[in-house]
Amino acid sequence: MPSYKLTYFDFKGRGEIMRYIFAYTNTPYEDIRIQFSEWPAHKASFPFGKLPVLEIDGVVYSQSLAISRYLAKQSGLAGKTPLDDLHIDIVIDHLDDLVALFPWLTDDNEKRKEYMDKNAPAVLGGLEKSLGNNKFFAGDYVTWADFFWDNCYDMFEHYIPGFANAYPKLLAVRKRVHEIPAIAAWIKKRPVTDI
Ligand SMILES: N[C@@H](CCC(=O)N[C@@H](CS)C(=O)NCC(=O)O)C(=O)O
Secondary structure, eight states: OOOEEEEEESSSGGGHHHHHHHHHTTOOOEEEEEOGGGHHHHGGGSTTSOSOEEEETTEEEEOHHHHHHHHHHTTTOSOSSHHHHHHHHHHHHHHHHHHHHSOTTOSOHHHHHHHHHHHHHHHHHHHHHHHTTOSBTTBSSOOHHHHHHHHHHHHHHHHSTTTTTTOHHHHHHHHHHHTSHHHHHHHHHSOOOOO
8 A cells, every 4th residue: 555645734624635535445644734834934845835735655746636536536436437527526626616716814704705605606506406316426426526525615614604504415415424434433533623
């Protein structure tokens, strides 16, 4: 088995999708958490000056979703068909659009609320509709897209409580993810952080 070292900040954020995949597959890895105050001293030592990165057998890889796609393919968490993978990637990219432009660093939560009021309904409404009667985004089996939705939910919910209340199917996906024993165990034992 390759050796894995995940480096991210001390919160869930964009590192959590990999932590979920490792938890689901019971894969050992180092979970290095850099304090934000120490980041300026470390930034230049990372190839693209961004976190998370995953070191696989000593080689450093960046971009959380590219890495997670790679891990998912080897973990039974990708699609069973190319069309399922397309559907999964569509879900991931819509959620990532919402995450990427969210005003994380503002002091004004009203700005975050305005952003979500303007942008979330199209994404969440589209995802809710795409679920149809399925249990998970790809159909009747869990994939990394369901994990990523749960991670995004945690990040947004901290700032905008109830942001997804109008989307019962999306909330049900989240509940199903939390019912997976390995994920439930990780959620119970992970460090408590805001986002
Ligand atoms: N698309 C990238 C985004 C990476 C990114 O923007 N990381 C942020 C934290 S979530 C970061 O490193 N911020 C510190 C900085 O830019 O100096 C990914 O998913 O890995």
